[in-house]
Amino acid sequence: MAKRHTFTALTVFxxxxxxxxxxxxxxxxxFAVLPFKYNGPQxxxxxxxxxxxxxxxxxxxxxxxxxxxxxxxxxxFPANKADALNSLRALNLDxxxxxDIAILNRKAHLKLEVTSKDGNSWLQKxxxxxxxxxPWLDEQSRIIQGDxxxxxxxxxxxxxxxxxxxxxxxxxxxxxxxxxxxxTAAATLNPQFRYEGGTSSTGRWRSQSLRYSxxxxxxxxxxxxxxxEVFILQKSAISAYRFKEGQLQHLTTFELPANTxxxxxxxxxLNRDGLPEFVIGAYQIEKQEAIKAPRGQARSSILSFDxxxxxxxxxxxNKFLGVLxxxxxxxxxxxxQKKGTRHLFDQxxxxxxxxxDTVELGQKIHTPPFGNVYNMIYMPQELGYNYVVIxxxxxxxxxxxxxxxxxxxxxxxxxxxxxxxxxxxxPGMGGGVTExxxxxxxxxxxxxxxxxxxxxxxxxxxKDLSAAAQIFESYKYFxxxxxxxxxxxQVGLTLAWKTRRIKGQxxxxxxxxxxxxxxxxLVVLINTFAGIGYGNRKTVVxxxxxxx
Numbered sequence: 001m002a003k004r005h006t007f008t009a010l011t012v013f014x015x016x017x018x019x020x021x022x023x024x025x026x027x028x029x030x031f032a033v034l035p036f037k038y039n040g041p042q043x044x045x046x047x048x049x050x051x052x053x054x055x056x057x058x059x060x061x062x063x064x065x066x067x068x069x070x071x072x073x074x075x076x077f078p079a080n081k082a083d084a085l086n087s088l089r090a091l092n093l094d095x096x097x098x099x100d101i102a103i104l105n106r107k108a109h110l111k112l113e114v115t116s117k118d119g120n121s122w123l124q125k126x127x128x129x130x131x132x133x134x135p136w137l138d139e140q141s142r143i144i145q146g147d148x149x150x151x152x153x154x155x156x157x158x159x160x161x162x163x164x165x166x167x168x169x170x171x172x173x174x175x176x177x178x179x180x181x182x183x184t185a186a187a188t189l190n191p192q193f194r195y196e197g198g199t200s201s202t203g204r205w206r207s208q209s210l211r212y213s214x215x216x217x218x219x220x221x222x223x224x225x226x227x228x229e230v231f232i233l234q235k236s237a238i239s240a241y242r243f244k245e246g247q248l249q250h251l252t253t254f255e256l257p258a259n260t261x262x263x264x265x266x267x268x269x270l271n272r273d274g275l276p277e278f279v280i281g282a283y284q285i286e287k288q289e290a291i292k293a294p295r296g297q298a299r300s301s302i303l304s305f306d307x308x309x310x311x312x313x314x315x316x317x318n319k320f321l322g323v324l325x326x327x328x329x330x331x332x333x334x335x336x337q338k339k340g341t342r343h344l345f346d347q348x349x350x351x352x353x354x355x356x357d358t359v360e361l362g363q364k365i366h367t368p369p370f371g372n373v374y375n376m377i378y379m380p381q382e383l384g385y386n387y388v389v390i391x392x393x394x395x396x397x398x399x400x401x402x403x404x405x406x407x408x409x410x411x412x413x414x415x416x417x418x419x420x421x422x423x424x425x426x427p428g429m430g431g432g433v434t435e436x437x438x439x440x441x442x443x444x445x446x447x448x449x450x451x452x453x454x455x456x457x458x459x460x461x462x463k464d465l466s467a468a469a470q471i472f473e474s475y476k477y478f479x480x481x482x483x484x485x486x487x488x489x490q491v492g493l494t495l496a497w498k499t500r501r502i503k504g505q506x507x508x509x510x511x512x513x514x515x516x517x518x519x520x521x522l523v524v525l526i527n528t529f530a531g532i533g534y535g536n537r538k539t540v541v542x543x544x545x546x547x548x
Contacts, residue, residue, distance in 0.1 A: 028063060028064060028065070028066055029064065029065045029066075029094035029095065029149070030065070030066060030067070030068045030094050030095070031065055031066075031067060031068065031093060031094060031095035031096070031097060032067070032068045032070065032072060032091065032093050032096055032097070033052045033055045033056050033059070033067075033097040033098070034052065034072060034075060034077060034078075034097070035048045035049050035051075035052045035072075036051045036052065036098070036099050036101050037077055037098075037099070037100035038100070038101055038103075039100070039101070039102040039103070040101070040102055040103030040104065041103060043402060044130075046328070046383075046384055046401065047101055047103075047384075048101075049328055050327075050328050050383040050384060051099070051101065051137070051383065053328040053329060054134075054137060054383065055097060055137065055141060058137070058138065058141035059097065059141050059144060059149075061145060061149055061151055064149065064151070065094070065095070065145075065149045068093055070091055072091075075091070077098065078096070078098060078115070081115060081121055084096050084098070084113075084115035084121075085115060085119070088115065088116075088117050089117070093117065094117050095114055095115070095116050095117075095148065095149075096114070096115050096116075097112070097113070097114050097144075098113055098115075099111045099112040099113055103130070106129055106130050107127065107128070107130075108126075108127070108128055108129070108130055108132075108133055109125075109126075109127050110125065110126045110127070110128070110133070110136065111123070111124075111125050112124050112125075112126075112137075112140055114144055114148050116148065120148075122144065122147065122148055124140055124143070126140075131382065133382065133383060134382055134383060134455065135455070138455065142154050142155070142158070142159060143155055143156050143159055146158060203544060203545045204543070204544050204545075205246075205515075205521075205542070205543040206540060206541075206542055207247065207248045207540055207542075208247050208248065208540075209528070209538040209539070209540055210232070210239075210248070210538060210539040210540070211538055212234050212235075212538070212539055213234070213235065213527050213537045213538075214232050214233065214234060214507055214508075214525055214527060214539040215233045215234060215235065215263065215264075215265075215416070215418050215507060215508075216232075216233040216262070216264050216265040216416075216445060216446075216507070216508050217230070217231065217232050217233065217507075217508040217523070217525040217541075218231050218266065218267040218278075218510065219231070219510045219512035219513075219514055219523060220267040220512070221276070222240065222267065222276060222278070222305035223275075223305050223307060223308050224274055224275050224276075227516050228243075228512060228513055228514065228516055229241065230242065230243070230248060230514060230541065231265060231267065231278070231305075232525065232539065232541075233262050233264075233265040233280065234262070235261065235262060236255065236257065236258045236260070236262070237253050237254060237255050237256055238253070238254050238256060238265065238278070238280070238303075238310065239251075239252070239253040239254075240252050240253075240305065240310075243514055243515040243516065248541060251308060252308065252309065252310065254303070254310035256280070256282075256301070257282075257284075257299070259284060259285065260282040260285075260299050261282060261283045261284075261285065261418070261420065262280060262281075262282045263282060263283060263374065263418055263420075263443045264279075264280070264281040264322060264373075264374050264443065264445075265278065265279070265280055265281075266278075266279040266281075266322055266323035266332075267279070268323045268332035268334075269332070270323075270333075270334050270354060271354060275304065275306060276304075276305070277302050277303070277304060277313060277354070278302065278303040278304065278305065278310070279300070279301075279302055279321050279322065279323055280300060280301050280302070280303065280321075281298075281300050281320050281321055281322055281374065282298075282299045282300060282301070283296050283298060283299065283420050284296055284297050284298075284299040296339075296420070296422070297339055298317075298319050298320045298337075298338070298339045299316060299317070299318065300314075300316075300317045300319065300320060300321035301315055301317065302314040302317075302321070302354060302359075312357075313357065314354065314357055314358060314359055315357070317336075317358065317359050319336045319337060319338050319339070319352075319359075320336065320337045320338075320339070320345065320372070320373050320374070321334065321335070321352065321359065321373065322334075322336075322337075322373030322374055324365075324373070324376070324377075325378065326365070326378060327378055327380070327384075327385045330378070330380075333351055334351070334352040334353065334354065334359070335351060335352055335365060336349070336351075336352040336359060336361055336373070337349045337350070337373045343370070343422075343441075344372075344422050344441045345370075345372035347367075347370075348364060349364070349365045349367050349371070349372070349373060350362060350363065350364055350365060351363055351365060366403075367387075368387045368389050368397070368399040368403055368405075369389075369403075370389065370391060371387065371389050374443055374444060375389055375391075375444045376388070376389050376390075377448075377449060377459070378449070379398075379449050379457055379459055380449065381457070381488060384400075384401055385401065386398050386399060386401070386406070386488060387399040387400075387401075387403075388447065388459060388493075390413065390414055390444040390447070391408075392441065393412065394412035394413060394414065394415050394444065394464065395408050395410070395412055395413070396408070396409040396413055396459075396461070396486075396493060397409075398492075398493065406492075407491070407492040407493065409492070409493060411463055411464070412463075412464045413444075413461040413462060413463055413464060413484075414444040414445050414446075414447060414461050414462055415442050415444065415464045415478055416443055416444060416445045416507045416508070417442070417477045417478070417505050417527065418442065418443040418507070419440050419441065419442050419443070420440070420441050420443065421438055421439070421440050421441075422438075422439050422441065445462075445506075445507060445508040445509070446508055446509055446510065447459060447460065447461055448460040448461075448510070448511050450511055452485065452546065453485075453497070458485045458487050458496055459485070459486045459487075459488075459493065460483060460484070460485055460486075460509060460511065460522070461483070461484055461486065461509075462481045462483055462484070462506040462509060462524075463481060463482045463483075463484050463498075464478045464481065465478055465479070465480040465481055465482065465501065477505055478505055478506070479503070479504070479505065479529045480501055480502060480503055480504070481501070481502045481505070481506035481526075482498050482499055482500070482501055482502065483498060483499040483502070483506070483509060483522065483524060484497075484498045485498065499522075499524075502524065502526060503528075503529070504526040504529050504540065505526060505527045505529060505537075506524055506525070506526050507525050507527055508524075508525040509522065509523065509524050509525070510522075510523040510525075511523070514541075514543050515543070519545070519546070520546065521543040521544055521545060521546065522543070522544040522546060523541065523543045523544075524541070524542040524543075524544070525540075525541055526539070526540050526541075526542065527539060527540075528540060
């Protein structure tokens, strides 16, 4: 009898849960944002889809009002409210967001509309400089969430109170110290970013020394268990660790081919199945006479970490593989590039797709001069983006969307110490010793873009510091470094803040939740500098709290 009552109680409990879940699902409303109607110069035509992508992310209220993923390519732009209601009913949506933008010189004329299935509508117009578009869209998206979606803490009244409070307080100092040396601002930034020297370890964590030299690093939930792991790429192996009791706890090590030089580790869910893939870019050296420059070929592989064990998805692929986050969605995309003839990388780069145990190429990706799968990043800028490329001299070169060269830095950045020696032959020349010269290409490590101190994106890079490297052009092992946050100010990349000087060769950086506490840290991978020989160098991981 007791068992029967228990079973009945469990049945009722499960029924309640199912009904609650069904009610929650029914209570979730949907919205869609149409591409904006655009009128203006061709160079700003990307605003149409950029507005759509931006509003899709800003308006989503998880569990309450969520973006519809229906195909909107055949939806006619509504000429009036009746057209909008017809589109809503056809798509079975609760809210439809649309608008238009006109650009004249640097003035933008904007109209943003929302029509709901209950017949209500909302309209807002604005006229502003191009630089003021993003804040205007941010404000309107918060108003829509409050006035249309009824989200607590949002809406016209809340925005009005915020504006009044700011007006009463007057200008305030940014908690992040511009240039890294202003000691007069409020003491809210991690002190590691403010002062040079000192012995305090406040806001910084240092791992134990690992007895090998490292080449690349990535931090992600590799086995989809809800906890991040730290993955470190070595010359011929990849190791997995997890932060535990103040140290990196070793989980497993997977051996890779010994006759290859590993260069880059990327982790991303490329096939969108919830489990990330591990992309390893490598270079295989062929045996060659000592007096000649070594020959070689690209050799990349893709692994999984399902169940906490590495296994190959693609074991050997004869092109360089990497991951780029391409606008306007900035979703991670697998990219491939052939080995070049005179240069290590071919000039053409392609989207790539995993198919079975191999990789297939997709459409060509437009890149700035000498952009490759490892030295290029898209830096969001207003409603568009700039390209930032690390050139062969390891200086940062900035291009706009039309590939116009905007700026080149004086300092060098992100030299990893991972060098590939190739033969530079003039076209039509043979392979004789007198007809070739050895060229050393230093593989740059990850650049990171993120809005850390404001709504504007910053570029996180490592500034190379070494007296020997300034004297010897081919010497690329830097004994010290500084992580710099650079911001684009329409003229060049300027310093926003920096860390203290780091002793050792910085070989990679990441922005991730290393200790699984819910907050991201700036994580730095370094090889210690012992003064003699690569074999004496050890790996150390540093982590900095971003805002204290």
